Amino acid sequence: xxxxxxxxxxxxxxxxxxxxxxxxxxxxxxxxxxxxxxxxxxxxxxxxxxxxxxxxxxxxxxxxxxxxxxxxxxxxxxxxxxxxxxxxxxxxxxxxxxxxxxxxxxxxxxxxxxxxxxxxxxxxxxxxxxxxxxxxxxxxxxxxxxxxxxxxxxxxxxxxxxxxxxxxxxx
Amino acid sequence: xxxxxxxxxxxxxxxxxxxxxxxxxxxxxxxxxxxxxxxxxxxxxxxxxxxxxxxxxxxxxxxxxxxxxxxxxxxxxxxxxxxxxxxxxxxxxxxxxxxxxxxxxxxxxxxxxxxxxxxxxxxxxxxxxxxxxxxxxxxxxxxxxxxxxxxxxxxxxxxxxxxxxxxxxxxxxxxxxxxxxxxxxxxxxxxxxxxxxxxxxxxxxxxxxxxxxxxxxxxxxxxxxxxxxxxxxxxxxxxxxxxxxxxxxxxxxxxxxxxxxxxxxxxxxxxxxxxxxxxxxxxxxxxxxxxxxxxxxxxxxxxxxxxxxxxxxxxxxx
Ligand code: SF4
Ligand code: SF4
Numbered sequence: 031x032x033x034x035x036x037x038x039x040x041x042x043x044x045x046x047x048x049x050x051x052x053x054x055x056x057x058x059x060x061x062x063x064x065x066x067x068x069x070x071x072x073x074x075x076x077x078x079x080x081x082x083x084x085x086x087x088x089x090x091x092x093x094x095x096x097x098x099x100x101x102x103x104x105x106x107x108x109x110x111x112x113x114x115x116x117x118x119x120x121x122x123x124x125x126x127x128x129x130x131x132x133x134x135x136x137x138x139x140x141x142x143x144x145x146x147x148x149x150x151x152x153x154x155x156x157x158x159x160x161x162x163x164x165x166x167x168x169x170x171x172x173x174x175x176x177x178x179x180x181x182x183x184x185x186x187x188x189x190x191x192x193x194x195x196x197x198x199x200x201x
Numbered sequence: 202x203x204x205x206x207x208x209x210x211x212x213x214x215x216x217x218x219x220x221x222x223x224x225x226x227x228x229x230x231x232x233x234x235x236x237x238x239x240x241x242x243x244x245x246x247x248x249x250x251x252x253x254x255x256x257x258x259x260x261x262x263x264x265x266x267x268x269x270x271x272x273x274x275x276x277x278x279x280x281x282x283x284x285x286x287x288x289x290x291x292x293x294x295x296x297x298x299x300x301x302x303x304x305x306x307x308x309x310x311x312x313x314x315x316x317x318x319x320x321x322x323x324x325x326x327x328x329x330x331x332x333x334x335x336x337x338x339x340x341x342x343x344x345x346x347x348x349x350x351x352x353x354x355x356x357x358x359x360x361x362x363x364x365x366x367x368x369x370x371x372x373x374x375x376x377x378x379x380x381x382x383x384x385x386x387x388x389x390x391x392x393x394x395x396x397x398x399x400x401x402x403x404x405x406x407x408x409x410x411x412x413x414x415x416x417x418x419x420x421x422x423x424x425x426x427x428x429x430x431x432x433x434x435x436x437x438x439x440x441x442x443x444x445x446x447x448x449x450x451x452x453x454x455x456x457x458x459x460x461x462x463x464x465x466x467x468x469x470x471x472x473x474x475x476x477x478x479x480x481x482x483x484x485x486x487x488x489x490x491x492x493x494x495x496x497x498x499x500x501x502x503x504x505x506x507x508x509x510x511x512x513x514x515x516x517x518x519x
Binding site for chain 1: 236237238239240241244478479481482483
């Protein structure tokens with residue numbers, strides 16, 4: 031009996047407690063930088079596209095909302111000819127970001143991407159590609175990988191030893 | 202002629218007042234509940250969200266009014282209107298201020314009890330006509346609960362009637378000029394308050410609806426305007442019970458400085474606020490607990506209260 035009255039009194043006191051609700055459009059919440067929102071394709075510090083069109087993100091995506099087509103440019107670098115994310119299906123799980131070997135695809139704390147028309151939720155490469163490095167400032171895939179491109183042969187990457195002449199190892 | 206005009210004006214005034222207060226209560230309750238749960242509540246439509254009600258109205262009026270093919274059609278349609286009619290007509294006997302009453306019957310209290318008993322039909326028929334097991338379970342519970350609590354409700358009021366010596370609301374309020382009946386009749390007030398909660402099927406005693414067990418209880422199959430009638434009926438019921446509590450226990454229109462009607466309104470709003478507060482704080486009991494509490498605690502309390510009141514009146518008056 032007493033506990034019931036005490037409960038009622040305590041609930042009444044909540045009248046003067048601060049509200050938990052954030053009145054959204056007027057007041058924005060500060061989202062942490064690793065929040066999983068709108069997806070972007072980033073560039074490496076030299077300004078070239080990071081994505082090497084390896085399809086790993088498309089394979090990792092649980093709802094299959096990434097579509098892309100690989101191509102190769104004159105330098106021998108791979109890039110996506112088109113890169114399409116259907117945001118009406120994306121569940122913002124972040125698996126694509128985890129799968130990506132080049133830190134190209136990244137999720138950002140921007141969540142305001144509502145549309146009245148579903149068509150507008152299909153983002154093409156122009157919409158996804160940004161002019162920055164995103165969360166990883168210094169990473170440049172071609173500079174650290176053993177892949178040969180025009181101005182960099184095998185064995186010239188950072189921390190890479192020259193390729194071993196296999197035949198010279200023969201006894 | 203003048204007399205007729207006055208009566209007509211009162212009728213229209215009371216109807217308008219109740220019909221704005223009861224739906225306004227829906228917004229008020231949502232707002233208050235939100236405040237007590239550290240939320241904001243509906244605050245977008247109109248100033249402080251007060252036009253939320255209009256938005257809700259438009260929504261519910263444009264909804265499909267669906268009658269399930271397996272339902273008993275005439276009964277299904279009549280059921281929701283009974284509750285609104287019954288609760289609304291109870292307002293006829295309440296005296297809001299000296300001279301402001303549709304009909305100050307000399308059996309006002311009895312009329313109110315009879316009308317609140319009528320509301321049981323609405324719930325019972327609604328659940329039965331829906332031909333749905335959840336609806337039926339809900340209405341069985343509702344009938345059991347409302348009929349039981351009806352008993353204590355009536356008994357708890359008899360102390361007030363004995364003290365004032367009249368069944369008429371006007372006389373009862375007049376008898377509280379010096380001392381509000383909430384003091385000598387505090388037991389009766391407590392019993393009546395709990396019974397009123399059960400009569401209006403409010404949380405925590407909302408077992409007939411009990412979303413977590415019965416979908417929506419007796420109005421599971423209702424939609425659109427018919428559902429709105431049940432909903433409105435509940436809120437008119439809350440208003441009615443608040444009005445009755447004010448008139449019988451809190452001195453009706455008596456109060457300093459302000460005009461009588463304003464006092465009555467203020468007190469009513471305060472009691473409604475208490476109803477909402479209780480909804481915000483207490484969980485729902487089990488059905489057998491509800492019944493046990495009613496018959497084993499409230500009934501003896503009400504009887505004891507009545508006995509003691511009678512004895513004291515006898516000892517005093519001889
Ligand atoms: S966040 Fe998840 S669902 Fe969205 S594109 Fe990446 S992997 Fe697919
Ligand atoms: S975004 Fe990353 S994972 Fe996806 S194709 Fe490009 S490089 Fe591969």
